[in-house]
Structures are given as structure tokens and as C-alpha cells.
Amino acid sequence: MLRINCPFCGERDHSEFTYGGDANIAYPELSAPLEAWIEAVYVRSNPKGPHRERWQHSDGCRLWLIVERDTLTHAITRVEPARTAIPGLMK
Amino acid sequence: MTGFRLKSGGAIDRGKPLGFSFDGRTLHGFRGDTLASALLANGERLVARSFKYHRPRGIMSAGIEETSALVTIGSGARTIPNTLASTEELVEGLEAHSQHCWPNLRFDLGAINQLSARLFSAGFYYKTFMGPGNSPKSWLFYERFIRRAAGLGVASREPDPDHYESCEASCDLLVIGAGPAGIEAARVAAEAGLDVILVERDFALGGGLLQESEAIEGINARGWLLTRERSLRGASNVRVLSRTMAFGLYDHGVAGLVERLQPAAGVRERFWIVRAKRIVLAAGALERPLIFGNNDRPGVMLTSALRAYVNRWGVAAGTRIVIATNNDSAYAAASDIARAGIATMLLDAREDVSGPLPEMAKSAGVELRLGGVPVRAIGRQSVRALEVARIDGKAGETIDCDAMGMSGGWSPTQHLLSQRGVRPVWNETLAAFLPGEAREPVRCIGAATGIWRTDDCARSGRAAGAEAAHALGRSAPKEDFPAPGGWDYPIRPWIFGGIKGKAFVDIQNDVTFGDVRQACHEGYDAPELLKRYTTLGMATDQGRTSAVNALAVIAKLRGGPLDAIGTTTFRPPFAPVSIGALAGAERDQHLLPTRRSPMHDALVTQGARMLETGLWLRPWFYPQGTETVDEAYLREMRLVREAVGICDVSTLGKIAVQGPDAGELLDRVYVNAFKSLAIGKARYGVMLRDDGIVMDDGTSWRLGEHEYFMTTTTANAGKVMAWLEELLEMRWPDLRVAVTSVTDQWAGASVAGPLARDLLQALVADLDFSNDAFPFMGVREGSFNGVPCRIARISFSGELAYEIYVPADHGQELWRALLDGATARRGGAYGLEALGALRIEKGHVGGPELDGRATLDDLGLGRMASTKKAFIGGVLRTRPDLQRKDRPQLVGLVPVTKGEIFKGGSILCEGGNETGHGLGWVTSVTESPSLGHWVGIGLLKGGLSEWGGRTLLADDPIRGRRTLVKVVAPHFLDPEGKRLNG
């Protein structure tokens, strides 16, 4: 069982959170070409080691977080609110 | 002669006798006994039959490593099979049964399997039943006979009447194992101020100290233990959990424990999830059996067990005991047994042992034979003698005995560390796997690290306690970790030269030396392959006593070092965990939370039959008299078509979408336009996933310039809410919109039928319900009994219909008012069954059609998609594969012969071609009282354009029904929509 330190609520079990996929995916504009959407929806790198992931604290504050987790050891090295963690997300 | 209780000694309370039964016979033991010690004391030697060969088995251990004495405890609903007699605490009235034998333990017909032992050799099942020449069906045929002949105990099929609970805890340091090492680790950490949880599987603390007789740090062991236990139990920052097994270690310092409670607690087991900053593993070591002929005979035991029965329970396993060893540890054991007055011979495979060790044994009265190894135990249901050879291979003698001990070295217990992915390291000198380096704050200590001397174990505990204290910023006296080892003479492992007869490597699974040799010859010589090919290391035992011996056999056969072979990885649980403990209180109606609509009580009072749909209880139908559901829903449909029906729709998902960009958000998530929707209007919308597949549908109402009221299906309410949050947080944080779930804030009802307008006008006087003032798809806010309400004129039944919502607290009031009004107009309530039937008659899609595979075009909704704006899923829905003309598409279905029935789930195929997956499937069906026959909708490859007007077979092979159906457009009733206007 992983422990995720929510920046808003404190350290909680991962069972309170919902995994939301790879945080490195930049979703394209809604009208972007088909290839861009195929890339964003289907292509994943599945790295061994550190991995930036999206998690929602669904049974807590419901905010979305960017969690850096080592896929080999499950060590969590960084947890940030998504809004401040993704460059360019806030205009 | 068999076992008996010694006149004195042991940590049992001879003043507290306990009655128990074994196979119906009443026996007696004492408080402090285990079932095994009490059985031995009563002279019960034969207690079980083995897994495959039904060989007679006795008690071979005094702990968790028991391979043989598996019994069934209790009866009826409280039957617990495969319980280890050696760890089961004796309580008054305990009922134990032997298992896996018929007609009884002494005369077991299954023992005939012994005569056909060749049949059961390595890989037998695979070769005989699944190999070339056998179809998969032949295994299905044979399996039930094999499962009956080979196996363990049988679980009860009755519901478990006991209670279980679960608990969560966190601590600085979790110590697993309360032997001398664990106790000292807990003590030092606690004295440094850490919060400590100390866990012990046994009902008594002490571990090895309970079984041994040496002093610890110059003090009598029992006195040392008493003082330590008293201070640990008295400390406010220490929680001591005895009778508690740590079965698993998980990520981030989480441990799973199961605590067995006393009958008086009213709870059988308590499941613990402990989160610890640091963990100390002090699980001790397990003695290995020796491999020789008939090493499974009742009376053949681990030497440490013989010693434990004498020292802890005051029980002798026999009157003439021979102990075979290859290491020093048996000397102290043999001495203790001899001192209890039992004739004891020690047979050491080593020839060069001299000095204080043999002197101690001799002075205790032990007869010592050096350079001898066991070849075969003699005796059928019990050992009578031991055939011995010289270590150099020369034939030896036959020694009479009525019990014997095996001491093949020790295996540190590292299952929990292995669960964390830590590979053990082979130590040739100690002939043992020692713990590898953990990447987490988990520290192994004591005998679990190959430390054999008790004082050193205690010292390693203090070192670990201090280490934890320092790591967490506390101070404690520094201590060094002692080195492993501690014997005077090196062990002489793997003495299986002159074996005669069946010599077991894995006693529990009936895997012999010969089986391992055969598997190796056939190429299955890697541990993971060997396990699957021979079953070695499986079942409750999980190779506790057999894993290392098996590696040694492979190493010997293959040549080369033992550590080149590899090991198996242990996975949780360390020992079986009952399903009851895992479930805790979350069973039956507590398995999931139950959601009730705000109108629930009013519906039930009225006589609604409720149906579980997901977490919700929803009204299924409202029986009148003895009506069945099939009769009731047809009547309820008629109410709607002919007068007015009311239906609780409070469970629909409701989301308040508010802010200047609310319309923009809806434009992006729905395929159709919402920004342009006029205030006071509602619109039916469909949303897609990123990949272009339909996610959900529902209506959204525009209440104001910056405010929409979105409704979703009941099933997808949570998913849609989370989806909107994700989009706003992760993709479009610049949109000025807030989304709030208001599902629980509003109670809602559908009011449908020609008299719907009349009914609502009477209840909501401040609104004008005339067609001009309140047109189709209009939204109005008014008041009902002085409470604000919102109403939209929308319809899924095809009738003139409205949805009305009031604050949840007024839901029952609204329902009663609607019911009175409907009844007065010869209408009434309708439930889910009628609701579904009404929408099928209209060809509206629902849950069975929105199956996560269908596209807009598949459902005939392609024209809804806007071409003027971009929306989620709009690009990927144009993928070539989603545009294919032969995709399953929505069609209507009617029986060719009017009176015939067909069912949802039927496969659609052409008559005469009924194999394979067919052309499509029937998703929803209903009887249509308006049309006088059954109607259905389904998804059919090629859809209406290819099959319209043609006849197909609706084949339902499971229920044995075949019906010819005609493919038609999926709008059966009033396709022009005249009824909508009432």
C-alpha cells in the first residue's frame, strides 16, 4: 500500500486516490490532427524508474496531483498540485 | 510406547485441566498446551494422512513449520480445515478431527495410492491427463476423481457465523517476532521513546527461549522473560500483540497482521493494517529435516520439536529416542531430553566432534555415536527402529527406538523480507541463506540472520532497537550487530548418500527425493519449474522446511554450488489468512454502502419492491395484490400511456455547472451545442471519451447566463463528475467554471402521460403549464408547497412528460402529493421495469447499449455531432475502424410470429449458421402492451442498412430459446412524436 503525501490533506493511503495515468502526456487541442490524438491516448513509454503520474485525491480534497513514483521501488519522491506542477498549464 | 506427559516441568498450568476431543474421543490437556502437545501427551501418534499417498502422519514439529499434523477444527459452520495442530492453542471443548481419510484414520482406503506410487510421480498429472493425445476435456473428466483422492481438508459451505473486525494502526517501529532478539529491539526502542508494536504469532512471548534451557545473559531464561514481558506490557508506548501473525509486508512500511482473539472477545479474528516508519524482523529460524527413507513416519520429528515438547510442555514423544544430526544444535536438545529421564542416543554424521560439546551431552546421559547417518526408519504406522549407515557408506546397525529426531541444520525465516523483493545470500559455512540488503528501513535480526547463540540474538535486538531510535532522532546506547554463526564445529550438510525407500523432501506435498531426481532428469531443475512440476513448496507449508533441502538435492544432482541454482520468491501470505479476516465487517449488506433516494421511505410505505442497482436501492415495480413483476410492469406502462405515471428519478447524477465559461465547458464535453442553448431550455446531450466511444448521456438545463444543471445516468454519475474535474484541473484550468455534485441535494420524479400537465398544474400553481407558456424542452423554476422546485418538459417515454426536482428534504412530500394526484386521475406509480420498457418501445438507448464499445454512429446518433465546434472524442471517432460499415449498429427487432418471446443477450445469426459469435446481439427487450407483442433492440453488424426487413435467428443457447426475429427501425411507437404534446 502506497502512502501519498497530499499537499492539501497530508499523508494518506493510496486507496483514497485514483490513478489518472502518465503526467507527461500533453493532451492536444480538441481539433488537433488524428495522429496527435492517437499519440496522446494510446502511446505510453512504461519506464522502469522514476515516473510522473497524475493522481486525484478522490476520497479527500478531490484535487489532481502530480506524483513522482519510482515504478521499480514504489518510492514516491515528489507530490505537487497539478496546477502548479505542469509548466504552461496556468496561463 | 508413544508419547506421555512428564511428571513435572513445562510452562503449562497443571492446575487448569482442559477437555478436548480428537475424532470423537475425549482427551485432556492443560492450559498452555497446544493441540499437538496435548495429543502427544495422550499418546496420540497417528493424526493425519498425507496429501497424495495417504501415508500415516504424526506430529513432526512444534510450530509454524508443521508439514504433517493438519487437522480440522470445529464442525458445521465453524469448520476450519488444514489447521496446524502444532500452533493451535488448546482451549476447553476444542473439537479436532483428522481429515483426508476414509473410512477412518487407521484404516484409510486411500492408502492404496501408496501401491500405485509410480502413478503419482513428478509431472504425473501433466503427462497423463494433459499431454499429447489428451483433449482439454479429458482433464476436466479426470480432475474430479483426482481431486477427491488427493487433497487436504474440506471447508464448510455454510455461512461463517463468526465476527471479524479490522483495525488500523501506525507506529515508529514494528517488531515482528518476540524471541530474545525481538524483545530486546522493542525494549531499547521503547526506552528511547519510540512508539512500538511488538507482534508474536504464539500465544506466549519468548520464541526460542520457551523451548530452550540455557541461561540468557547469565539469568534463568524464564525469569528474564517474565521481567521483560512485564515491563513491555506496562509501557504506554508499546503495544504487544500476541496470537498475531504478520503475514505480509507491503510498500511504504505497511504490514498485514491477523490477531486471533479469545472466545470471550466475541470476535474471532482481527485484521490489522499497520503503517510503520521502521520494521524489525525477528522471525527466528526453522530446523531442517534430514532426507532418508520413511522420514515421514509418525514419531519422526524435528529435534527442536522434541526438545520443545520436553521443555515447554513437559511432554516426551517416546521412551527411547534417537536423534540424527549434522550440526551442534542437537547436543543441547539431546541433553535436555536425556535430563528429563528419557533414553537418548545422539547420532552425529560428523566424526571429529570433541571437547565440551560431547562432554555436556554425555554428562546429561546421552549415548553418543559419531560418523553415523540415518538410512531408513522402520515401522508402518509408527517408527520402531532406525537403520543407520556409516558416513563413509559402510553398512551400520539397526537401532530400536520409538521416536526420533532430525536435525539437518537451520533455515533463517526470511519470508517477509523475500516478499519485499530482497534476495537472500547463501552462506556456505553455515549452510543457510542469510538476509540480503533491504532498500527500505527493514532490519532482520536474531536467528533470522543466522545468529545461533541466544546472547548474540539479544544483542542484535538491542543493536536494532538503537538503530531505529537513532534513525528517528532519539538517543539510545549504541550496540554493534553481532556476526552470524556461533557453533563450535562446522555443520556437515546434505548427508543423503545411502537412502533406502521413500525419502521425502517435501513431506506435506508428498514429494520424494526420487521425484526431485526425476524432475531434474527431465530438465525441470530450476526452483520455480520444480515447484510447478512436482508441487514441492506449495500448499500451506510453502516450502518452509523443504525449500533449502530441495536446492541441495538439485545442486548435488546437477553438480555445482547451491547458490547458482536460484531461489523462489515468497509472496504473501506467510501463512493462510481466513477469508473472514480479510472481509472483516464488510460482508452481506455491509459489503458496500447502500444509497437510498430521498423518496425511499415513501416508496417502501407504498409497497414498492426495491431492486439493487449498483449502490442504489431503486423501485423495481409496485405490485398490486399478488402481481408478479411481469404483470405489474405492463399495468404500470398502461398507466403512463393512458393516464399519468410517476417515477422516482432522484438517483440520476446531477451536477451544477456554474461560471462564465459553463457553456464553453459543455460545448467541449458534449458532442452537440450547449453554449447556444437559450436560458430556460433543456437539451439532450451525449458525451464521448477521448477515444471517441460514447461515455454517457443525459439532459442539461440552462438555468441562467452562467448556470447549467447537468443530469447524467445513475450508473455514470461519479464517473462524469470526476471526468469534468479532471478536464478543468488538468487540461483547461483557464476555464472559469466550477462543477459541484448536487445529486444528493435534489429529489426528482418523472411525471409522464397524457394527464401529466393536469397533475402538475394542480401542484405547482405559480407556473403556467400550457403548451405555449411551457413548451417541449422548456425549463421553469416555480414553487411547490412553498418550496422552490425546478421542472423541465422532457420525455423518455414518448409521452407528454416532465421531470420535477425539489430540495431532497421535501422528496417524500413531493412523492405523496404526486401519488395522490396521479391516483385521482386513474394513474399511479411506475418502477424501473416499466421505465425501461417504455424507453425500449421508443428505441432510446440505455445502459445495455452504452456498453463502452459503441460509437455515436453505432447508436444511430451520429447526426447529433456538431460540425461547428470541436469536442472531446471528436477526432478519434473519425478513425477508419470506427467508421466501418460492418460495425454492430442499433436496430429494432420484432418476432416474426407475434406471440413469441425473445430475450436480452440472445445472439443474432442467420438461420443455419449458428456457430461462432454471430452477427450481433440483443441488448434490451420488453413486451409492448401498446403493440401487443414483444419488441427489442440490439446491435447488429451492418445495421439497418444491410438487414432492414430481413429475418434473423435470436439464439439463446443458455436458456434454450430460439426465435425468428425481423429487423426493423428501433422506433416502435409513435415515431412522429405526436404524443409528446399530449
Ligand SMILES: [Zn+2]
Ligand atoms: Zn487531498
